[in-house]
Amino acid sequence: MLYETALSGQTTFFQKLRSLDYILLFCLLILGVVSSLSMYSTEGGEILYHTKSHLIRFLVFFLMMLIFSFVNLKFWHSTSYIFYFIVLCLLIWASLYGVKASGSQRWVDLYFINLQPSELMKIAIIMCFAKFYHRTQIHLVNNFKNLIVPIVVLLVPILLVVSQPDLGTSILIGLSGLVVLWLSGVNAKYFIYSSLVLLISLPFVISFLKPYQKLRILTFFNPDRDPLGAGYQIIQSKIAVGSGGLSGKGFLKGTQSYLDFLPEKHTDFIFTLFSEEHGFIGSVLLLLLYAIIIYRTIKIGAAARSFFGKLFCYGFASSIFIFVTVNMSMVLGLLPIVGSPLPIMSYGGSSMLATMIGFSVVMSTKIYQKQIIA
Amino acid sequence: MISGGSDTSYRKQSVVGRRMFILSAAKLVVFGGIIAQLFSLQINQNKKYLTLSDKNRLREWKLPPIRGDFQDFFGNTIAGNLKVYQLHIIPEQVENFNNLIIRVKDILELDQKTFNKIIKKKNSQKPWETLIVSENLSWDQFVKINFYLHELSGVKPVLSVARSYPYNENYTHLLGYVAQASPNDLTKNEKIRKRHVPGLRVGKIGLERSLENDLIGMNGVQRYEVNAYGKRINQIDHVEGQKGKSIRLTVDTKIQQMCNELLKDKAGSISVMDIFTGDILAMHSSPSFDPNLFLYGISYKDWELIRNNPKKPLINRSITGLYPPGSTIKPIVALSALENNIISPNFKVNCSGKIEMYGQTYNCWKKKGHGVVNLRDALKVSCDTFFYEMSRRLGVDRLNETARKFGLGNKVFNNIFNEEKKGLVPSTEWKKNTLGKGWVLGETLITGIGQGYIQTTPLQLCLMTAQLANGGFKINPKIIVDKRNPTFEQIKSMINKNLEEKIKGPEFDDAMVDLGISTSKENNLYKPLFRNQENIKFVLEAMFASTNEVRGTSYSSRIDNKKYQFAGKTGTSQVKRITEAERELDLDISQIPYEDRDHALYVAFGPYKNPRYAMSIFIEHGGSGGSTAAPIAKKLFKVVIDRHDEREKLNKLETI
Numbered sequence A: 001m002l003y004e005t006a007l008s009g010q011t012t013f014f015q016k017l018r019s020l021d022y023i024l025l026f027c028l029l030i031l032g033v034v035s036s037l038s039m040y041s042t043e044g045g046e047i048l049y050h051t052k053s054h055l056i057r058f059l060v061f062f063l064m065m066l067i068f069s070f071v072n073l074k075f076w077h078s079t080s081y082i083f084y085f086i087v088l089c090l091l092i093w094a095s096l097y098g099v100k101a102s103g104s105q106r107w108v109d110l111y112f113i114n115l116q117p118s119e120l121m122k123i124a125i126i127m128c129f130a131k132f133y134h135r136t137q138i139h140l141v142n143n144f145k146n147l148i149v150p151i152v153v154l155l156v157p158i159l160l161v162v163s164q165p166d167l168g169t170s171i172l173i174g175l176s177g178l179v180v181l182w183l184s185g186v187n188a189k190y191f192i193y194s195s196l197v198l199l200i201s202l203p204f205v206i207s208f209l210k211p212y213q214k215l216r217i218l219t220f221f222n223p224d225r226d227p228l229g230a231g232y233q234i235i236q237s238k239i240a241v242g243s244g245g246l247s248g249k250g251f252l253k254g255t256q257s258y259l260d261f262l263p264e265k266h267t268d269f270i271f272t273l274f275s276e277e278h279g280f281i282g283s284v285l286l287l288l289l290y291a292i293i294i295y296r297t298i299k300i301g302a303a304a305r306s307f308f309g310k311l312f313c314y315g316f317a318s319s320i321f322i323f324v325t326v327n328m329s330m331v332l333g334l335l336p337i338v339g340s341p342l343p344i345m346s347y348g349g350s351s352m353l354a355t356m357i358g359f360s361v362v363m364s365t366k367i368y369q370k371q372i373i374a
Numbered sequence B: 001m002i003s004g005g006s007d008t009s010y011r012k013q014s015v016v017g018r019r020m021f022i023l024s025a026a027k028l029v030v031f032g033g034i035i036a037q038l039f040s041l042q043i044n045q046n047k048k049y050l051t052l053s054d055k056n057r058l059r060e061w062k063l064p065p066i067r068g069d070f071q072d073f074f075g076n077t078i079a080g081n082l083k084v085y086q087l088h089i090i091p092e093q094v095e096n097f098n099n100l101i102i103r104v105k106d107i108l109e110l111d112q113k114t115f116n117k118i119i120k121k122k123n124s125q126k127p128w129e130t131l132i133v134s135e136n137l138s139w140d141q142f143v144k145i146n147f148y149l150h151e152l153s154g155v156k157p158v159l160s161v162a163r164s165y166p167y168n169e170n171y172t173h174l175l176g177y178v179a180q181a182s183p184n185d186l187t188k189n190e191k192i193r194k195r196h197v198p199g200l201r202v203g204k205i206g207l208e209r210s211l212e213n214d215l216i217g218m219n220g221v222q223r224y225e226v227n228a229y230g231k232r233i234n235q236i237d238h239v240e241g242q243k244g245k246s247i248r249l250t251v252d253t254k255i256q257q258m259c260n261e262l263l264k265d266k267a268g269s270i271s272v273m274d275i276f277t278g279d280i281l282a283m284h285s286s287p288s289f290d291p292n293l294f295l296y297g298i299s300y301k302d303w304e305l306i307r308n309n310p311k312k313p314l315i316n317r318s319i320t321g322l323y324p325p326g327s328t329i330k331p332i333v334a335l336s337a338l339e340n341n342i343i344s345p346n347f348k349v350n351c352s353g354k355i356e357m358y359g360q361t362y363n364c365w366k367k368k369g370h371g372v373v374n375l376r377d378a379l380k381v382s383c384d385t386f387f388y389e390m391s392r393r394l395g396v397d398r399l400n401e402t403a404r405k406f407g408l409g410n411k412v413f414n415n416i417f418n419e420e421k422k423g424l425v426p427s428t429e430w431k432k433n434t435l436g437k438g439w440v441l442g443e444t445l446i447t448g449i450g451q452g453y454i455q456t457t458p459l460q461l462c463l464m465t466a467q468l469a470n471g472g473f474k475i476n477p478k479i480i481v482d483k484r485n486p487t488f489e490q491i492k493s494m495i496n497k498n499l500e501e502k503i504k505g506p507e508f509d510d511a512m513v514d515l516g517i518s519t520s521k522e523n524n525l526y527k528p529l530f531r532n533q534e535n536i537k538f539v540l541e542a543m544f545a546s547t548n549e550v551r552g553t554s555y556s557s558r559i560d561n562k563k564y565q566f567a568g569k570t571g572t573s574q575v576k577r578i579t580e581a582e583r584e585l586d587l588d589i590s591q592i593p594y595e596d597r598d599h600a601l602y603v604a605f606g607p608y609k610n611p612r613y614a615m616s617i618f619i620e621h622g623g624s625g626g627s628t629a630a631p632i633a634k635k636l637f638k639v640v641i642d643r644h645d646e647r648e649k650l651n652k653l654e655t656i
Helices: A002-007 A013-018 A022-042 A049-069 A073-097 A117-134 A144-162 A167-183 A188-208 A211-221 A232-244 A270-303 A307-331 A349-367 B006-044 B046-057 B097-108 B112-124 B139-151 B168-175 B183-188 B190-195 B206-210 B253-262 B300-307 B326-339 B375-381 B384-394 B396-405 B428-435 B441-448 B458-469 B488-504 B519-524 B533-548 B580-585 B625-655
Strands: A099-101 A104-109 B058-062 B077-089 B131-137 B155-164 B178-180 B201-203 B221-226 B232-239 B268-274 B280-286 B348-351 B354-357 B360-363 B371-374 B567-573 B599-606 B613-619
Touching (some): A022 A049, A022 A270, A022 A349, A073 A104, A073 A307, A073 A349, A117 A144, A117 A167, A144 A167, A167 A307, A232 B046, A270 A307, A270 A349, A270 B006, A307 A349, B006 B046, B046 B058, B077 B097, B077 B139, B097 B112, B097 B131, B097 B139, B131 B139, B131 B155, B139 B155, B168 B280, B201 B206, B326 B375, B326 B384, B326 B396, B326 B441, B326 B533, B326 B599, B326 B625, B354 B441, B360 B441, B371 B375, B384 B396, B384 B441, B396 B441, B458 B533, B458 B599
Antiparallel strands (some): A099 A104, B058 B221, B077 B131, B077 B155, B221 B232
């Protein structure tokens, strides 16, 4: 009722429906179809567990996203901090009582779903910062209090995720947060100083890394160091991509994938499988699809009157960009292997949920683009 | 809280807009970088990665090459391949190997010893290597295994081939046998190394070994797609192997079997040769053994039986056995004396049973002596005294020249058999070079009766006889049928032509006849080995007398039927010096220990009117040539001559 009054006389439900960004929705749907087909291919051309649950998740979360799009942007604004705190609590819960799998404790058992709060944190941090800077006047952005608070807000979840241990996700959370800080006008020199500090402290940081993480970094610089061990993933991934050629080996014909040479093909290496089967042309088209999604999101942000909506759209678009490029660079051998899913393409409910929540806020920004939030 | 004034709001918007613009520019650059990397991997290095991906997924399995057959002259397979049922297990692919192998043991009813052997073999190889549980399942076992196959996952009944020698011991020394390739075989023969698969059998000795490169065959190849764990997913490609070359030999199984029969329970050798074409019709060494025993690894018991047999079955006497030729050398000694004009056919010696020379007594085999004998009689009755005197005049070096011309002291085959021995024909130079001592004249005398340093293989004696019997022409002994070789008719006309040239052209130089040492051997083929053919004819006639006239040494073994009539020369060679006391005793053969008994030899050719075949018979410690070896020739000639028509029929058929 509250929102209706705020909008009364301005838009009807039909008008809201019309103001949805259909190009963005269409692109997301295509991505959903492509990801389901890739999942189908990982299972050797059979509809098995992964394909089924991926498709169901996509449809459920996509529908949820559509419904949530009609939620007033004010709601998202008002719940941003609460959302951040809930996710933070879940993270702490995960660290204390989480489900352990393959050496790390990342999941919270919610009975109907195993939730990975660190994935939700990627979105929560953007919402939290968007609200924070929405409420901060521009000339106060760079004062001490307004610098220290976001850093603490960012560092707490990062440290929690690192301790799980999950280096990849914590880096992505950090990058998501930093990009919002950058957009909201934090002085560029702080970024330069802190990168210098990071560079100097890097050897110390590395000394705190787990042996397998160190190995991964060493392997990145020379995959042939240990071709059957740590270098195996990256070598096999490059073979798969490289052997795809211009037009790929064909759908369901990726030998590297169906003969199990490809590691983690459902999750982090889904792009490798796609690239092997659809080649350079397919890969560039997929990249283009992501580019359109990012572009549409930025465009919605540009048209938004509220600073919260604008900053969220810009931040979210940038984080999608970061997730996509980090994942692709990793499987193409441009970055060391750290766990990072490809948004929507990779198998994983929490990641899909977080991405779709992000898009509901984006759609809400679109529908309520003229809304001014006090 | 009210959002900032329109001024701050505007500034905020412009800051975020500006920074977003910078960020977007950076994004484009990064996307460009990713596309560049994709381009580099997928377009520029596509070939490299495609190869790597194929290397990942494709595995080749080499199949054992199928060995070429051996056939006798008539096309009977004398070494072939049998289909055998084998049982393979790849231990890696088996869940519980111990349970499985015990189950297999029960089904096949293996004894504990075999079972232990399998376990030992399994522990010695890598888990992904095929374990051959049984090389040769019986049909019953094969059926039983297939019946239980559903509960024996990981067990594979395989249809394979194995070498088989259908004539068992008949061709053992000629063909040799095959057994598992040893590390030594692999390092020495590149072809074996390249085509090796576990369990591959290669030739170990004989023709199987020397013709390995022709026989071995090409591997078939099965190409499979495998997954990351090495499991075969599906077969991509199957390249049929190529069976090795089948080799046809000049031998006649009927004659070979006859030889085996005739040498039963004896140690010895028989060789039969075509005196024009040089074809070996039979070459057998006795005792022999069954080469099939070696196929699956010979059992300790069988091996001990072969190894400890005092008659030494492992030796191929025909080409590696070196024995003094005894009196079988006499035709050559006589020919040498005639050719060098040392004596005339009328030269006579009075044999009193012994002769004193250089302060030593040289005995004739006949204690009472032969009385006055001429050359023809001396050959016929094999009078040693005559030959002592003649050799003395001839000298060992002239004898050496003639003997070598006719094939003694050289390998008969051109390296067909690795194990073949050269033998030895002594000369003064040889003795000085190898023993460092001067030649003693007395040694010439005993060389003249085929004793002393001289050593020959039975096959050399056969070639010698053949080259005398064909009128004195050099021939090319061979055991492998080759269509490029000249036929009998062609050889005959070549010989006639060469003979005409020899008669017409007195300038034909003796030196042109090679001793067989130089590589130009081919050029001398079918050329005369004599100065005057009359001398050859004289020797042959004397050999005829030795077999077919009363008092001839092999008179009792003669065949009067002209079709089979043959001529020959006996030989009895001493293995040790006989003391005067022993000579006085004149022991019967059965009273002498086996190892001290004389070797019995016989060389012969026939049919006498129109000679075609020569043979040499050697019986180790067989006693006298006349009593032991010559009777064998009598039986054998009947078979050889009877088989002649069959052989000719086939020859005619093939030349058309």
